[in-house]
Every structure is written in structure tokens, then in C-alpha cells.
Amino acid sequence: MTGLPGTPALELRGVSCTFVSKDAPGQRYTAVQGVDLTVGAGEFVSVVGPTGCGKSTLLNVAAGLLAPSTGEALVFGRRLDDRSAFPDGINTRAGYMFQADSLMPWRTALGNVMAGLEFRGAPDAKAVAEDWLRRVGLGGFGDRYPHQLSGGMRKRTSLAQTLALDPDIILMDEPFSALDIQTRQLMENEVLALWAGDGDERRAAPSSAPPPSGGGRAAAGGSRGRKAVLFITHDLDEAIAMSDRVVVMSAGPASRPIGEFAIDIPRPRDVAEVKVTPRFLELHAAIWAVLREEVLKGYEQQLKKAA
Numbered sequence: 001m002t003g004l005p006g007t008p009a010l011e012l013r014g015v016s017c018t019f020v021s022k023d024a025p026g027q028r029y030t031a032v033q034g035v036d037l038t039v040g041a042g043e044f045v046s047v048v049g050p051t052g053c054g055k056s057t058l059l060n061v062a063a064g065l066l067a068p069s070t071g072e073a074l075v076f077g078r079r080l081d082d083r084s085a086f087p088d089g090i091n092t093r094a095g096y097m098f099q100a101d102s103l104m105p106w107r108t109a110l111g112n113v114m115a116g117l118e119f120r121g122a123p124d125a126k127a128v129a130e131d132w133l134r135r136v137g138l139g140g141f142g143d144r145y146p147h148q149l150s151g152g153m154r155k156r157t158s159l160a161q162t163l164a165l166d167p168d169i170i171l172m173d174e175p176f177s178a179l180d181i182q183t184r185q186l187m188e189n190e191v192l193a194l195w196a197g198d199g200d201e202r203r204a205a206p207s208s209a210p211p212p213s214g215g216g217r218a219a220a221g222g223s224r225g226r227k228a229v230l231f232i233t234h235d236l237d238e239a240i241a242m243s244d245r246v247v248v249m250s251a252g253p254a255s256r257p258i259g260e261f262a263i264d265i266p267r268p269r270d271v272a273e274v275k276v277t278p279r280f281l282e283l284h285a286a287i288w289a290v291l292r293e294e295v296l297k298g299y300e301q302q303l304k305k306a307a
């Protein structure tokens, strides 16, 4: 089930999501309205917008965790509500990483990475999981429990957990926002390197472990090409440094994309280094010109809600 050439990995068409209002029960609240959003195969797209504008809502639609009130979500050209392609409506081509850790506290790091593989019945779950822990820099930490790991190490474990399942699409919802800035930059570079498929070359740590026999390993990088990434963040710097394209959402209600910017900064990128380049600053100024007013509107709304 690979897409046709040119078929986007992910496409939202005219997506609107209306909820029962949290603030005024009985009333309806339209979070996003008429959203068109495309992520090409192998493309890294970030969505930025003020808090509460509907970024997580869109990600949940893309994941198949939330059915849109109107509009449709397509994955490699197949509708998510097409039960012959997606029996539970869940986007089975995607892996997720959310802001909060999703690690099981009673399982070791290795056990956590293995869990999804075991669930799928992968015969070489342990070898694939060990390999992925090594690739995210946690070789030798497999026997630690989540509470014995730092925040950054738990994120690495989550990343290994997501990538070990070899998804074609990665959905990330502010995955690094709880990390300190240095750890965050390390993780961002890590994700870019793994996404580009040069994780092994860069790390090149000698390993005595035999290569796993499964397909999990080749999958990360080159064999099938890059994964499509939909990256949600409220941090414009992060969005520009990581992405091929940045989409700006308006403040809610009825939020929708109001700007789209191609990020023509050459790769490979070091997220800390690109931030001081003239092109980055230019792009930042151009995008901020669109985003600024929406952030102010969003901030006023938060204040009103709190009042």
C-alpha cells in the first residue's frame, strides 16, 4: 500500500471541528474551520499558531483519533474513514509523539521500545528495540526504568519507540516543549539526523551487537526514503529550524491556515547554528509578521477566559 508518486502522505481537505464548548456548556465551539493542509511524502511540515488555536485538534484528525465534523483526512490518497483501508479509522501509517511521556513506568526503556513491536508480533522485537535505543544514544540504558531516566532520555526512548515501528508518517505534538533548551536542541538535531537517514553515519559508534534481522533497521533511513513529518509547535524558531515548510494558523475560533512559507535553508542543518544565519532571520521576520497579531489575539482570548 505505497502511495502513487506525487500522492501526499497526508491531506486534510476542508476540515472543521466543532466541540461542545468547555467554557459555556450547551454552546458549540468551532476550533478549526475549512482547513486544507498537505504533507508531501518525505516532507517535514510544521504548523505554528497561538495556544488554543487548534493545532492538537488537527493532529488528532490526522492521527484518526478525532473524526472531523466536516471535511476529510486522506492518508496516501485513502480516506481515513474508508473502513477497507483503515478498519478502525486510525491512521496506521503514522507514529505519534506527544508532549507528555507515553512510557509505561513498569517497563524498562527496552521493554517500552519493544512493546509496540511485540504487539505487532515482530519476531525480532528485542534486537530491533536494542538497535533503536542505540541509535537514539541510549545503548546501555535499556535496563533502566523511566523514573531512572532524565527528561531528555525519556524523550529519546519515546523517539525510539515511535521510529522502531517504522511509520511512513510521524506526527509530533510539541514533543520537546518540556525540555530545557540545550536538551531540546540536541533532540531537534537528533530528529533531523534520523529523519534524513544519517543517524548511523553521524554516530558511527562501534557496536558488538549483531545486526537485527528485521526490516526495522533499514527503515529509518534510506530504504524507503524519508518519512513525512507533521510537527506541531508554538515555537517559531523550532519550526523554521526543522522544517521544509511552515504553516501559520490564525487565532481561534474557526482557526485556519493564513500563511505558508517554504524554508529554503540548506540541509543538513544544525538547529542552533541556522538560527543566526541571515536567511533564518529573514524568514523569521516574514513569518512573525503574520503570526504576531494572531498570538496577541490568542493571548487576549486566554486572558478573557481566565477573567
Ligand SMILES: Nc1ncnc2c1ncn2[C@@H]1O[C@H](COP(=O)(O)OP(=O)(O)O)[C@@H](O)[C@H]1O
Residues within 6 Å of the ligand: 019, 020, 021, 022, 029, 031, 049, 050, 051, 052, 053, 054, 055, 056, 057, 058, 252
Ligand atoms: N474535546 C474538546 N471539547 C471541547 N473543546 C475542545 C476539545 N478539544 C479542543 N477543544 C478546544 O478547541 C480549541 C483548540 O484546542 P487545541 O487543538 O488543543 O489547541 P492548540 O493545540 O493549538 O493549543 C481550544 O479552545 C480547546 O479548548
Ligand SMILES: [Mg+2]
Residues within 6 Å of the ligand: 055, 056, 057, 173
Ligand atoms: Mg496543543
